[in-house]
Amino acid sequence: MTGDVLLNIKGLHIEGRAGEDWLPIINGIDLTLRRGEVLGLIGESGAGKSTLGLAAMGFARDGCRISGGEITFDGIDLRAASERRKRALRGRRIAYVAQSAAASFNPAHKLIDQYCEVPVLKGMGRSETEAEAVTLYRKMQLPAPEEIGFRYPHQVSGGQLQRAMTAMAMACHPDLIIFDEPTTALDVTTQIEVLAAIRDIVRDYNTAAIYITHDLAVVAQMADRIKILLRGDEVEEADTRTMLANPKADYTKSLWAVRSFARPEAPPPKGAPLVSVQGVRAGYGKVDILHDVSFDIHAGRTVAVVGESGSGKSTVARVITGLLPPRDGQVVFDGTPLPPDYRARTRDQLRQCQMIYQMADTALNPKLRLRELIGRPARMYLGLQGRALDSRVRELLDLIELDPDTYIDRLPSELSGGQKQRIGIARALAAEPQLIICDEVTSALDQIVQEGILKLLDRLQREFGLAYMFITHDLSTVRAIADEVVVMQHGRVVEQGPKPEMFAPPHEPYTELLLSSVPEMDPDWLTRLLAARGGTVQAGAPCSGGKG
């Protein structure tokens, strides 16, 4: 199935500007890609995956430069080629699919207009391009392929947009497509559809692809070969099955091990629940988002609330915190019903329930130093002042494994993503609460960083007997940290119970769908899953086994 060499990169060096200096981003990487072959690029953020992907188009981002090595695409030396020549290649023979389709589409134009832009520019007729767009939309399993092109980007869902973007990349039948984390921002259930569509279309057109991701299980489904990067260096490269079965480098093994984080079983709950959500109905405007939602959270235990986006997970959190007063039902905390509106709650009631947000970037005031960010709750709720406050802040920084002397006077912008999330945790701890609501706290982070955060949360729970309400769409996180699971769909609780029960059959149909959608490390997993689902997702011919 694979043919002659399409892309050949030799000894590539890329540097990025940091003030006056140039720091290396990629240190001499070789890469060979044959026609029709899919190469998976794996690494944590900052490993240089995207930079390498873009370099395959002969492109370096602003503030970066290609300082050495060769890039040859189908016999053309991309480093020596003129900008004009490269422009003729890009879009037509090499295409790029970005991580966030929502950010990459122009919101002011219809999908089909954006689809047609490149082909028409390269001399194809408008009507034949549109006809082909419909064919591709159909191949991508988009609903109503004839009409969807006439919608604006905000009128279709995230998963559909990602598929429309892949269709757009295929418009000129390129020889090479670079996928930069195309499914990272999607729910597991949507991810399957996009993965299946991408795999089929790459196979049908015999296109070569570079698939960039930090999710091993995803890349196992897609790639023929896997290359692992760490801080701009290649760790190892092998074909998918060899790599999965027999990783050589220690770093690769550690990547594999992340998924196996599990904590000891917590003792069964005793006594009255700490928080009890009872028959809550709530919504915005005239629409109800939540219908009769009830569940309990016991002290010292973790309840994971699972569901795809739009299922009402975060709305439940807003009801518990009091940001959204429910229309019916109530939230009982430690035996006392909480006032529905947070403004009516006492300071102590507010203190008992703290929240950690998904995006640490927007959850921390960028103009405040850590001393005040973390110190403020301690000062407010516990009345700490001066030296007592200072030592409490240092203690909290120690708890989240950051060195107090180094970090206490830093601004959030001077921290990495994982460190920022730790500050979010410290701020919640500073109030000495009984319940912490974690809203997708790990979904914006890399797997290795994720593991660190989960371990930290687990340690803190055991140390302080905290109760967690853990909102997530990532079932591997649930498997790692939850004691009890609440599955939500369309604002209703579909199923709930202790974790061992929830992960053992029989399941409700929706739970079954969610569970089976979590990618596994087995390269045949997607194929088997699609076959089992009877081609509901995929209309094409049944997939043969691995093609490596």
Added chain:
Amino acid sequence: MGVLLFLVIVIAASIPLAWLFRATLVRTLPHDIAIVARDMPLTAAFGLLVIGVYVFVAVLAPVLAPFPERAVVGTQFQPWDSTHWLGTDRLGRDMLSRLIYGARNTVGIAFATTTLAFVVGSLLGIWAALRGGWLDQGLSRFVDALMAIPSLIFSLLLLTIFGTTVMTLILVIAAVDATRVYRIARSVAQGVVVMDYIEAARLRGEGNWYLIRREILPNALAPLVAEFGLRFCFVFLTISSLSFLGLGIQPPTADWGSMVRDNATLITFGNVTPLLPAGAIALLTVAVNFVVDWQLYRASGLKEQG
């Protein structure tokens, strides 16, 4: 030809002056501010220098001025000589002294007015953005109504009603300008209040005052500072034009706007003296705008792609 040559000389002289000033700042200031000063463009250094000189002159006016502000010390319209460096005005008062005192009055009043407009306008604007709902609607529509009236005519009207003391002058211009500040503060704050950290602070039970002061204001400061510079120029010009129209700072207080009006007849005789206060206004306006441009540039984050 002479004027052109004069301008070229002034600009040529101000470049090394600005460079020297910046070099001095970088040497003398503590390290963290010196870094900012080092990346400052020459125009901004020049602007800062001019502003510094104005402040210096305004503060030390009684020491610097050779004659008292209001005393008649010579005959009318004396030419420039060694006693009266810039001659005398139509009552025989020393022009240089009045120019120096004018810095104190005009710049001082403009500064007080702008500060008042900013304190009132930005606090109300942020408060409206924070609370939303009927409070925001009420305040914003009231401000819209005020903004619908041409500002100069509105201030003339108010000054006619309340009289032309310095206090009313400050209050009236501040009220008119606070509406503009309110608009900007509100729109900047609206972008900030939707952030998660505001929600977190609300859930913590923080009061409005803490939210405005510690959570919103620091994040809205950059555009407000830039606006402060611009607004200061406008206020300055408004006061000067009101004075020129006879409704601003009243005689015998020295003020640049009325000095231009009072001595305007001299221009007919080819004398540049009445243009000096106008030049002082122009120079300060340009200087402030240089500094504001630099601040805007810093605030917009354009500096990242040098």
